Amino acid sequence: MGAIPASVKTSMSSQERSAVPSIDEASTEEAAPSNDGLMPNRMVIFVGLFSLILLLATALVSVTFRHFAGITGWTSLVIPPLLTLGFVPAMLLGFRRRNAAITALYRLSATALAFLNFALIAALVCWIACGITTLLGTSLNSRLLAFSLYGLAVVVTAYGLINAYWIRTTRATVALPNLPPTWRGRTLALVSDVHLGNVRGNAFVRRIVSRLNALKPDAVLLAGDMFDGAEVDLKTVAQSWEKLAAPQGAYFATGNHDEFSDRSKFITALTRAGVRVLHNEKLDLSGGLQLIGVHDGEAGEPVRFRKILERLSIAHDRASILLTHQPSNLTIPEAAGVSLQVSGHTHGGQFWPWTHVVSRVHGRFAYGLNRLNSLQVLTSSGVGTWGPPIRVGTRSEIVLIRLEAETAS
Known part of the structure; x- marks a missing residue:
C-alpha cells in the first residue's frame, strides 16, 4: 500500500483544514490530551x-x-x-x-x-x-x-x-442514499480492536493483512484499538500494513486503548506504514464518497464531537461514512447527516455472560447493522481480544461491506 492514493483528496477549505487538530496540536480545543498512562x-x-x-x-x-x-x-x-x-x-x-x-x-x-x-x-x-x-x-x-x-x-x-484465534469474514450489504454511481457494488473492509500487545503481535497483523488482500476490498477502515496499551515493537507491527493492497488505501481513527498513553507514537508508526490517519477530518474518496474520521477522545465528548462534525460541513447530497471507535453519542452523527457509522469497541461482549452485559449497555448497537432514524450503524465484534484471550458466544471477524444505492420506498 505504501503511499496514500492520489485519488483521495481532503474535502475541506484551507480555513477548515487549519481548524482541524493534528497530532501536533494536542493543546487545541478539539485535541484529546495525551496521557502518560491512566490518571x-x-x-x-x-x-x-x-x-x-x-x-x-x-x-x-x-x-x-x-x-x-x-x-x-x-x-x-x-x-x-x-x-x-x-x-x-x-x-x-x-x-x-x-x-x-x-x-x-x-x-x-x-x-x-x-x-x-x-x-x-x-x-x-x-x-x-x-x-x-x-x-x-x-x-x-x-x-x-x-x-x-x-x-x-x-x-x-x-x-x-x-x-478467538480463528478469524472469520462477515459479509454485510449496506444500502446508502445518494451513493455515488462509481461506488455501487464496491466493497470496504472494517477491521477493529486488533489489540496488539502482550497476547497478539506481528504474526497476527500479517494474518489480517493476508486475509484482507485475499478479500480485495477497495478500502480498509481501521476502527480503533489497533494497540492494547502495552508496549509493543511499533516499527515491526506497523510495517506489516505496508503489504496491504487496497486500491483506495487504509484509514484509521484511534480507540480508547490507543489513547491510554500518548497516541502520537501509534499514529506516527501507522502513518509511516502508509495508513492514512483521519485527524477529525473529512476526505473525498475517488468517486465522491465522503469519509470522516473522528478519534475516540473527541468522539467521547458530545460537545466536541458535535463541533467537529458541524465544522466539516458534510454534504447531504452524497453518501458519507463516519469512522469512529465506539457506537455511542449516535444522535450527533445522525443530526449531522452521516449516512453510515462504522465502529467496534464492544467486542460483542467477547464471552458469555458478558455478552448480555454489553447488550444491556449498548442495546441493539452492540453488534451488527442497525438504524437510528436516517443513520445506519455497523458495529463489529472486532478481530482481536482484550484481557482473557477467548471468545465464547462471539467471533473474531473482519467485516466485508458491500455498498449499494438505497432505493426510494
Missing part, C-alpha cells in the same frame, strides 16, 4: 476494586472445589489466586516496558482469568445443586458434580481460546 487516582481505584473482585471470586472457586471434591492441601488455595491476581501487575507493567517475563505472566494470568469466569459459574451451580438436594432430602455425589462442572469450565475455556 493515578482512577488507576488506584480500578486496581484496588478489580484486585478485590478477583480475590473474592478466586477464593469462592477454590473453596467450593475443595469442599465438593474433597481436595486438601495448600496448593488449591494459594496457586489459583496467584495466577489470577498476576493479571493486574502484568497489565500495569506492560504499560511501561516490554520483555518476555511480562508477556508470559500476562498470557498465563489472562488465560487463568478466562477459566475463572466459567469456574465461578461452576461453583455457583455446585452450591445451588447442593441447596436443591438438601431441600428435597436426596443425596448428591458432590465429587462427581465438582469434577464434571469444573471440567466443563476447562473445556469451554479451551474452546474459547481456539475460537
Whole structure:
C-alpha cells in the first residue's frame, strides 16, 4: 500500500483544514490530551476494586472445589489466586516496558482469568445443586458434580481460546442514499480492536493483512484499538500494513486503548506504514464518497464531537461514512447527516455472560447493522481480544461491506 492514493483528496477549505487538530496540536480545543498512562487516582481505584473482585471470586472457586471434591492441601488455595491476581501487575507493567517475563505472566494470568469466569459459574451451580438436594432430602455425589462442572469450565475455556484465534469474514450489504454511481457494488473492509500487545503481535497483523488482500476490498477502515496499551515493537507491527493492497488505501481513527498513553507514537508508526490517519477530518474518496474520521477522545465528548462534525460541513447530497471507535453519542452523527457509522469497541461482549452485559449497555448497537432514524450503524465484534484471550458466544471477524444505492420506498 505504501503511499496514500492520489485519488483521495481532503474535502475541506484551507480555513477548515487549519481548524482541524493534528497530532501536533494536542493543546487545541478539539485535541484529546495525551496521557502518560491512566490518571493515578482512577488507576488506584480500578486496581484496588478489580484486585478485590478477583480475590473474592478466586477464593469462592477454590473453596467450593475443595469442599465438593474433597481436595486438601495448600496448593488449591494459594496457586489459583496467584495466577489470577498476576493479571493486574502484568497489565500495569506492560504499560511501561516490554520483555518476555511480562508477556508470559500476562498470557498465563489472562488465560487463568478466562477459566475463572466459567469456574465461578461452576461453583455457583455446585452450591445451588447442593441447596436443591438438601431441600428435597436426596443425596448428591458432590465429587462427581465438582469434577464434571469444573471440567466443563476447562473445556469451554479451551474452546474459547481456539475460537478467538480463528478469524472469520462477515459479509454485510449496506444500502446508502445518494451513493455515488462509481461506488455501487464496491466493497470496504472494517477491521477493529486488533489489540496488539502482550497476547497478539506481528504474526497476527500479517494474518489480517493476508486475509484482507485475499478479500480485495477497495478500502480498509481501521476502527480503533489497533494497540492494547502495552508496549509493543511499533516499527515491526506497523510495517506489516505496508503489504496491504487496497486500491483506495487504509484509514484509521484511534480507540480508547490507543489513547491510554500518548497516541502520537501509534499514529506516527501507522502513518509511516502508509495508513492514512483521519485527524477529525473529512476526505473525498475517488468517486465522491465522503469519509470522516473522528478519534475516540473527541468522539467521547458530545460537545466536541458535535463541533467537529458541524465544522466539516458534510454534504447531504452524497453518501458519507463516519469512522469512529465506539457506537455511542449516535444522535450527533445522525443530526449531522452521516449516512453510515462504522465502529467496534464492544467486542460483542467477547464471552458469555458478558455478552448480555454489553447488550444491556449498548442495546441493539452492540453488534451488527442497525438504524437510528436516517443513520445506519455497523458495529463489529472486532478481530482481536482484550484481557482473557477467548471468545465464547462471539467471533473474531473482519467485516466485508458491500455498498449499494438505497432505493426510494
